[in-house]
Amino acid sequence: MRFDKLKIGQKLEIQLYKTKDTRVDVILVSQFEWVEKGDVLCIAAPIYRGRLYPVNPGTKMDVVFIYRDNLYGFEAEVTNRGIKQKINLLKLKPLTGIRKIQRREFFRFECAVPIYYREIKDPRHIKRDEEGKLIKTYTGDLGGGGVCIRLKEKIEYGSYVECELLLNDLNKVSFIGRVVRLTQYDFTCGEYKYEIGVQFEKISGKDRERIISFIFQEQRKLIKKG
Numbered sequence: 001m002r003f004d005k006l007k008i009g010q011k012l013e014i015q016l017y018k019t020k021d022t023r024v025d026v027i028l029v030s031q032f033e034w035v036e037k038g039d040v041l042c043i044a045a046p047i048y049r050g051r052l053y054p055v056n057p058g059t060k061m062d063v064v065f066i067y068r069d070n071l072y073g074f075e076a077e078v079t080n081r082g083i084k085q086k087i088n089l090l091k092l093k094p095l096t097g098i099r100k101i102q103r104r105e106f107f108r109f110e111c112a113v114p115i116y117y118r119e120i121k122d123p124r125h126i127k128r129d130e131e132g133k134l135i136k137t138y139t140g141d142l143g144g145g146g147v148c149i150r151l152k153e154k155i156e157y158g159s160y161v162e163c164e165l166l167l168n169d170l171n172k173v174s175f176i177g178r179v180v181r182l183t184q185y186d187f188t189c190g191e192y193k194y195e196i197g198v199q200f201e202k203i204s205g206k207d208r209e210r211i212i213s214f215i216f217q218e219q220r221k222l223i224k225k226g
Helices: 205-225
Strands: 011-017 023-036 040-044 060-067 070-084 087-094 099-101 108-110 114-120 135-143 146-151 160-168 171-189 192-202
Touching: 011 205, 023 087, 023 205, 040 070, 060 205, 108 205, 114 146, 135 205, 146 160, 146 171, 160 192, 160 205, 171 205
Parallel strands: none
Antiparallel strands: 011 023, 011 060, 023 040, 040 087, 060 070, 070 087, 070 099, 108 135, 114 135, 114 160, 135 146, 146 192, 160 171, 171 192
């Protein structure tokens, strides 16, 4: 894949390097803006917890994105920072070509988004008339690879759930996920006793991209609020 295939607004996941072999333990959100002469890539300055994250020239990074339902990535170095058209920018020099990758780790965003779920027996053959009703609850956090869900009733580790995530009034995302983490609160967190980490098992690339876009937009709103 070539860099000229990147489109304006393409959502990006960024992980910085502290040293040649050590990554910063923070995953950041950004988006592609445009290409300048000499194959210089301009991206939006990354966001973390609703604030611009400081990145200095000379910093190396891994950049990951979704294209046609697949994950791709490349390594790059920050050559400069700037502001153009009221957008805080980083200018990148690619250090490698774009390669297809097999990775399911994504940034996480703390948010309480409505979600409907129900436990299912076999994710390959869902018999809707035999499954229970969808139950409404809220997320604890959200990412491109999965979601944290707050529960009143326990769902065991390894179970499968069918979910409908309501990003906003016109944006519903459906997926099937597997419970990869179960936490029981030592004290009741409001009306919720449990929290599960759900890894996406069946989700379209388009819906995954919608989740990432939602996270980016919400981060932008937090920045504007200060």
